[in-house]
């Protein structure tokens with residue numbers, strides 16, 4: 104299977120001649136083309152030249168397919184040139200600009216979301232690692248570009264104990280007011 108994949112795309116238009124393995128049969132015009140040898144010694148240059156001169160449409164179609172894959176290679180090549188330093192500089196500028204726009208971890212707006220995240224973890228029984236998950240962080244980056252998710256340590260050591268205290272106080276207040284209600288009867 105793997106050897107088929109490695110084959111030149113030229114084989115789309117050729118077949119090895121059944122009479123002579125040193126020859127390739129052009130499927131478009133039934134002409135035998137020399138492969139220059141057999142097995143590893145065989146080459147595809149004669150086949151390529153044949154296709155190029157006799158079947159230019161098929162030849163350009165093959166090259167078009169090849170070009171479809173090339174943009175990746177091109178962008179990699181650009182990244183390797185001196186223009187990459189310019190791109191890097193721009194990226195750093197954008198990064199620092201965005202960093203300036205990020206809410207501080209103690210910002211009231213940020214804290215509101217810290218609690219919502221912690222509540223989501225508790226209510227939906229999510230693992231704390233959700234704050235490190237790619238999909239979730241991507242969603243938040245898009246929805247709240249100025250918000251940066253705190254680490255799981257921050258959530259466990261700051262947000263959760265604080266939430267616990269708040270809930271504890273609230274329950275305590277509710278219970279005492281309930282007792283107050285009963286004692287009034």
Ligand SMILES: [Zn+2]
Pocket residue numbers: 129130131132133134153157158
């Ligand atoms: Zn041909």
